[in-house]
Amino acid sequence: MMRRTHRKSRNGCLECKKRHIKCDETRPNCMNCTTVDRKCQYSTPWWAAERSPSDLSVSPQPPSTGPASTSAPPSTSFPWLQPSSPAEDSHSRVDMVHMQLLHHYTVSQDLHPLMDTCMKDIIMSLALREPYIMHSVLALSAHHLSVVRPEQQSFYHNLAIQLQTQALSIFNSIDVGLYGDSVEKRIPVFIFSSVLGIHALCDMLSYRDSDADSAISRFVAYVTLHRGMHTVMHGYWEELRKTELKVIFDELVPQWFQLTSEGRECDDIRERLSSSMSLDAEEREHALCAVDLVQWVFDAKPKPESRGYVLCSWVAMLGRPFVRMLETRRPEALAVLTYFFLAMYHCRGVWLMGGAGQHFLTLLAEHFHGGEWYAWVETPYQMLQDALEKDALDSSSRFPIATSKKRRYIVPVPMARDFVVTRPQEADAPRIAEIHLAAMDANPLLHAQFPAPESLKSLLRFMENYALEQLRNPATGFLVARDPDTDVVAGFAKWDSPSHPADGKLESGDLRYVEGCRPEYLDGYASLAEEAKKRCFGEQACYCLSFVCIDPAYQGQGAGSLLTRKILAMAAADGLPVYIESTGVAVSMYQRLGFTTIDGFEMRIPRPGLAALSEIYREECMVWYPPPAQDGRSE
Structure with missing residues (x-):
């Protein structure tokens, strides 16, 4: 029987060669083998073949070793983007989740600043040809879903990391030296650079570092990653203006x-x-x-x-x-x-x-x-x-405050209010609990200790009972600042001192038994805080300012400073210093009141929705000393 005539495919799969048919060389499974459900095998791995990026499969398996991309930042700065690491087997095929991500990318109106109609067509046509763009597009879609669907934040965030890592792995397998002077082959790189840059910026911004040094290092790492593609584009910018990207340079750029x-x-x-x-x-x-x-x-x-x-x-x-x-x-x-x-x-x-x-x-x-x-x-x-x-x-003016009984509302107020400072009543316990959680919501340690919405609800109930118990003890150091017009509690301060003794640090008590709590982060924090205080003061008497919490609707209007000054006045009358452990965002306020940093401590905690210890949480140990006595009296 005569063999069928066919054009030779040097890099075709073994099955097509055996059957003497033309192979389209798609990796990991060519179209012929996919159609008849045969096992597709190649004599050489995909990364060893001299192929254009257009020939790569949608989800290939990259080599475990190889040259690192010049576009990647140091791994210590962006540990979630490891361009030389192998793609995972679980993502070597297209499934319904990928289809969902692709659909979301095409229909979402706010996902990508470039997503007007003409750019959608360009990006999608390139993504269908270039696997590294497709993976990057799906990664950005997953990252967007992790924001707009907070209940599934962890799933989509991890998926975004995996897809973007795979995109970088595929891109790193390409020998851009084979591009020569081709401008057309650089068009996908330009689009990839744009999508990759937005993904890296999104990751950088999602880390809320507590100190400027960490934030600056992370930003510089983002800069390195975003600008890494410039080496491929250098010398070709003018030629790109004459390609299908003309719409960006001649229409969108002048418009925006x-x-x-x-x-x-x-x-x-x-x-x-x-x-x-x-x-x-x-x-x-x-x-x-x-x-x-x-x-x-x-x-x-x-x-x-x-x-x-x-x-x-x-x-x-x-x-x-x-x-x-x-x-x-x-x-x-x-x-x-x-x-x-x-x-x-x-x-x-x-x-x-x-x-x-x-x-x-x-x-x-x-x-x-x-x-x-x-x-x-x-x-x-x-x-x-x-x-x-x-x-x-x-703002739309009515800020809801949830209570255990009903929903109340307050109206945002102007700065420099004449707050009335008093000792709270037992009836203020629910409001104090609300303020505590609202003011601490931006603190990443709170969400490491109580990671789920249900655990935060349990914490709210605990804090209400805890505040009520504390208020029933007349010796407890507790003050609130009230709005003079509405009598609404705007914030509170809590402290202990020789004249206002405390039972112990909140994190060391029954708080660790709240449903959904992760006690290892409570215990770790309590231990570090206790050690820091001993280093600073030993057994020396002092005022210890435990909490200064202000409702977000009243922040920046002087309530926190007013409460703190009241406590400083009491400490000055007793001739005692005041000690506080402050997060980075509040350090400047305490410095303006005369506090100085004398120590600090830090611990590793997971980012919200993640299990890995991926963030450093730090607090500053600060102290205020009373002015020297004059004429035998304390000022």
Whole structure:
């Protein structure tokens, strides 16, 4: 019998060669074998074949070793993105979850700033050809679902990590040297860089570091990752403008990026950079360009998502001299970064940004506080405070407060209220419990100790009973600040001292038996806190300020400072120092009241929804000393 004629396929599968038919060389299973349900095998692994990225399968298995991507940051900074690690077998096939992610990506209106109709078509056509883009698209979709579906946050977040890691693994297997001068082959790399950059930014912002050094290191790692693709694109930008990406350069960029800065938000930093003697001409030029890019965010019109796209693209558009300034932590570059985070606060409606701008700007302001460079960041920090105040006044005004009996509402109030400080009544116990959880909600340690919504509900019930028990003891150190107009409790402070003894630290008592609690993080924290206090004071008598908790609707209006000053006055009358363990975000307030940092401690905790110890939680040990006695009396 005569053999069928066919074109030879040098890299075809063994089954097709045996049957003498043309193989389409799709990996890991060619179309012929898939159609007739045969086992598809190749004589060489997929990464050894000299193939174009278009020939790669949707979910190949990468080699366990190989050259690391120049686009990847140090593994210590982004442990969830390991581009040289092998893809997992569980993700070597397409399943219904992938279909769900793909559908979500195509129908979601707020997932990707580039998702207008024409860009959808370009991205999806490339994703169907290039597996590394498809995996990155699915990863971004999973990350978006982890935000918009908080009840499934852990599942989608882990899935996003796995898919993005696989995308990097596939991309790293490609020898870009084979691209030659081909502009067409660089189009998928440009799109991949865009999606990868947004995914990396999202991961960076989801970590709420408690100290500026960690936050800066994480941001620099993100910069390294986002800009890694520039080596592939270098020298080809003008040619890309003539390809199918023309819509980005000729339509979207002019629409979203203004070519001149019209606003005045960045005037202060621009003036300081222009007159700085520590910058050379090249550094000054690129720093001012970075400022112009931020100003465009403030000027961007008409939709918030256009601002979001500028922010997502900011790092990619920075000049190399300014990137070096960021990498070496030059104060001038970090000052520019505070304006970037101020712009991010104004883009908080974009899903991946949320409250990150406020958090990171506050961290940087605290980082510079009290030093010669604080003047460089004081303006954006004050602009943030003004914006927070305005948003509180302009918000839809009725802030719900849940109680065990019914739902009540309060109206946001202006700053500098004349709060009335009194000892709370037993009837205030439910309100104190509510404030405690609301004020501590941003603290990652709380969610490590009580990770599930049900455990937080149990904690609320416990705190109500605990507060009631404490209030029944007249010797307990307890004060509340009340709104003078509504008599609503805005915040509370709790302390112990020789005249106000305590039964022990809250974390050391019955709190560990609350349903859903993870006692290992309670015990670990209590042990570290106790050791730190012993190092600082030993057996010396002092006031220990346990909690200063203010309802979020009243924060920034002076209630916390007023309560703390009342306790400082009592400590001064007794001639005793005041000791407190403070989270990073509150350090600046206590410094303004005269506290100084004398020690600190930290522990590793898991991020919300994850089991791994992936975040460092830190507290500062601070002390306030009473003024020296005059004429035999304490001031």
